[in-house]
Amino acid sequence: MARQRNCEGVTRRECLQLGLGGLLGGGLVGALRATAHGAAASSITRQADSCILIWLDGGPSHYETFDPKPEAPVEIRGQFEPIATKLPGVYYSQCMQRLAAIADRTAIIRSIRHDQGNHGAGNHYMMTGAPPRIPVGCGAFVSFHPSLGSAVAHQMGAPYGMPAYFSMPEMSRSGGPNFLGQKYAPFVVSDDPNRDGFRVRDVAIPRGLEDGRFVGRKELRGLVDRMARINDQAAADPVNAVDEFYQQGYQLISSAEAQAAFDIGKEPDAVRQRYGRDSFGQRALLARRLVEAGVPFVTLYSGGWDHHTDIFNSFTKRVPAFEASIAALIEDLNERGRLDRTMVIMLGEFGRTPKVNKDAGRDHWSNAMSVLFAGGGTPGGQVIGATDRQGYSAVERVLSPENFVSTIYRKLGIDPDMILYTPEGRPTHLVSDPTPIHELMG
């Protein structure tokens, strides 16, 4: 049986002899629970090694980013003007100047839509490719399915000593591992790399313990740790996750590569300036360093895009620096020769309502949204799909969240059609519709 039911590697720990004869022990159930590991090797060619997912939490407006509607009435088109991009005939909204200047390197999808109009559900759908399984109340933090980052961590693993999935400065609502287990939860770096003396908290051994005393402590911990573990996954023993974390923690502490990747102070000033000397800009730079250290998935979480009020002032104040950081990331990756193998994606849970509301804001709107996609073998200089004349709904090349996540998985060499098994043995497709967006596949 593929499942671990022995106490291998946990010597000296009180071993549980769970006389699991009978039903739970084998036969069909056991077979069902076998993990998907070792299943038919994927025939998918990997195009990218890493993905930097920039998550605009709240749902950025498609009108004020990549899908302006200058011919719509003013109550729909809003206060902003469209601007020309590097691509003839393609216009962005006025704040997106730096990204407009590199429109030839990026692809914009204007026609992803779904039917989950609240944050909890919309986040879940875009972050996992699966709609919430049961109705989700407003504002929920839910997880019914592994997130993109967790599934990538599960499938691709990580370089020694590094977590495979980072999220900065926090994890998004549905960015967790679900049934894959806490081992594949994001490593959250909440510290601000824009601050002087930035270090990732608690990854360095306390002073005075470096002389091998820490190694002694680690061994001693192995000796005194004798609490019985319940190895059967169906028991959902939360202690098992802690074991994983100690393993990860030890590796992280002892990994020179990890420590070096975190040391953003090694970057020349000019590079730091280029990304923007604010928290987001420096996180984008840190993301590049992590990707260069071999980390396959990094989520850059950015909050505050739920513009029910005052959208135009808010965009005017915030977006220029924000989009410049993203443009800098894409350009820098390109100059360093890494853009070909690194995807950079920007999106939120949905678009925003066509009519500007009485508070000069826009509300939730999942019938249309715009997503930016660059790198990892993505043919640049294209706009995929379209919304109608007034931006109400995706009408051309209508695409789903399933298509979106399948694209990311396939680029990373992961078969979106693969079957994963929950601890209870439930088979689950990684993505229910494994069709990628072929225009992005190159």
Next chain:
Amino acid sequence: MSTCEAHLRGMMHPFPSRLIVSMPNRLLLVVCCGVAALLAVATPLRADEPVSFDLDVLPILTARGCNTGACHGKQRGQNGFQLSLLGFDSEFDYAALTKNARGRRVFPAAPERSLLLQKPTGEAPHGGGQRLTLGDDDYQVIHRWIEQGMPRRIPGEPTLERVVVEPADLLMAPEEEKPLRVMAYYSDGSSRDVTARTSFQSNESAIVAVDPSGMLKAGPIPGETAIMSRYMNVIAVTNVAIPLPGEVPAELYEQLPRHNFIDELVWKKLQSLGITPSEPVDDGKFLRRVSLDLIGRLPTPEETRAFLAEESSDKREKLIDALLERPEYADHWANQWADLLRPNPYRVGIKAVFNYDNWIREQFRQNRPYDQFVYDLLTAQGSTWRNGATTLFRDRREPEEITTLVSQLFLGVRLECAKCHHHPFEKWSQEDFYRFAAYFARVGRKGTGLSPPISGGEEMVLTAKKGSVAHPLTGETLSPRPLFGEAPVADESADPREALAGWIASDDNEFFARVQVNRIWATLMGRGIVDPVDDLRTTNPPTNEPLLAALAAEFRAQKYDLKKLLRTITTSHVYSLSSIPNERNVADTRNYSRHYRQRLRAEVLAGAIDDITGTNTTFEAMPAKSRANQIWTHRVDSLLLDTFGRPDPNRDPPCERTTESTVTQTLHLMNAPVIHGKITAEEGRIAQLAASDKSTDEIVEELYLAVYSRYPDEEERAIGRQVFEQEGVNRRRAAEDFLWAMVNTPEFIFKD
């Protein structure tokens, strides 16, 4: 608070469109009258028979998914055509079809040219795709209704009263198939089989799946789930269980200990599933578990020694009684309630929050009966600088905001959805919501309102002479009405909140006791009988209804005394079960056949680290030697508390406390300078032990008692000697290393 108000503004799309199944080969149904027709096989409508809008047409629109939240049922409709969500408002829908858009949706002179038929059949372009087939039975019903001149009602037509799914409880064998049948009952006593026009959904389709015809199919694995059947906007639930195969002799259950009703009801459920309970824990584990649960502290080495040495047969009961009298009881339980009630001082003001926190703590210090606690809170009057409870009304300023909080916390009813539209999976309408909110319409305020980020002013909460709540759609002024039952406001001079608070906190209100016992049970047992704990609804059934009902009845009988409730639960045999499974309960995660391990809560963990290292933590804005669970706001800095998941009040919307483990927590315990400082502190336990004349063995024993609440066994004593007697290692350093190692083990981090 788990509600995030900011999200309420968005539209709800509760049922993904893919779940709305279209049902081919549907039989047409007649309005059957009389008992004989009750179970009659549905027969097609005859051509001349009148078609009812409510009973025939609307169910078709619902079954075909026309009025879901993703289509015409959403807030502003779809493409200018709006229906009420799942057909809850037939007046509205009738007007939408026959009167709005200049009546072009229906065309009695040539019914087939009505948009109502041309759109869903795809004859005219339809964003929602094809929903009806030209000429099929449903098509003909609608056609005939239009032809008959779209009657609003047939004379004497009954109304739908309730929907019943059969069976409501079901045991199945693996791979077995069984059909569901859904019956609708009408006001004239008639009924129909409406299975064909019902949508079905399984909460866990790997356990039991359901197809569009209502056929259940059990999977290969034992387990439990609920199946939702929705006819129109009424939902009925079937609980299905697949017991473990194999026989367990009935005597096994008969012989299990029964300390009180909890044991009886848990054993009964376990027997029905063929699950057997784990063994009870030993005294050391019990002491540690119950101390952490009741007072949020580890027992001291002296307490552990004394308890283990005591020989009386009722020593566990005596321990429980003693713990309930400890002053730390109030700190621990008030800290948990603070999560639910206490707002961010940057918004509401430091003094107001400080007073509120103190008011909450006082309730637990006095062991105020829960009904009085809630009554006082909901009717609070006076100054936010004097009566802390009024801060609730400083924080929540609109009747709607108070309504969502009050209904969720004290009734376990999540009303947010009904703020904007009929609750899609419950019976609550917008009118219910705003009539409930109307009880708070006359909350008046005087003084200085909010002015973040200081908000330092004093505000008076009082009963205003005027104030009303209007229905957001009709604009009609709504008089107060509770969700069910009656709660009349005495007269115009009375504070309407008194009527509501009396109704909420009354013995007749089932929800009131249920949500609170469920919350307490979940805290002690690791999972609510209903989960999430404050979401009591038909579609989220309890795993053990008799147990929940009995706990609620007991709580009422004990006059809402929280300590008595805690005593009842902790003295049950079920509470004392080990977390270690046997072969017949290893997969049980919801029936309490074993204890479910929980990571220590942030404040409890912080306090435990202080205790075992013999140090104090200095918190800003707190007196010296304060403990983490005495802090009056989550805004007091503490990396440790943040890392271990206390709610973050800076986030908008605020988020819930997290109970999971993370690698960041692991790293913090291993490397955080603060914890390192505590272990090595000059005045701490380690320094004292090292300087004492205790032997190695005695030091090791002391550490085991302090951290794990048990004596070390021989092997562990040997490990101790090995560490302490290494060459070049002094006692201090050995003891530090030992304590570091123990703090970093799950035996310390978890309540087991």
